[in-house]
Amino acid sequence: MFSPKKTKFRKQFKGRIHGVASRGASLSFGSYGLKAMEPMRVTAAQIESARRAITRCMKRVGKVWIKIFPDVPVSKRPAEVRMGSGKGAPEYWACRVHPGMVMFEIDGVDEAVAREAMELAAAKLPMSTKFVGRIF
Secondary structure, three states: OOOOOOOOOOOOOOOOOOOOOOOOOOOOOOOEEEEEOOOEEEEHHHHHHHHHHHHHHOOOOOEEEEOOOOOEEEEEOOOOOOOOOOOOEEEEEEEEEOOOOEEEEEEOOOHHHHHHHHHHHHHHOOOOEEEEEOOO
């Protein structure tokens, strides 16, 4: 799964996802993409699951680009631990996704296959998404 090789700090604040995506909001590599419609944190496991669904549906024909990367460590305290004693240990890595951000792009397949692949990937993600295509 995805995670940064090295970070400056072990733990981060939770943060809020305000506004819409200004960069990464349009197709830049492929002909078809999957665009986020609401703000959400996407975990590394969800990104990997969506990637597997896309490549399996495309039967490994064409190319897939993943335009998001989980760079935020999400910490969690163990169950039934008393208040105080600091912040919990990092549990998993996540990515803050703004509405309008294109998360996955594909090329080298026709539109019907691309639409089906993105539909399967969208089922693995925690937010509502939209299929986008390049206007030729």
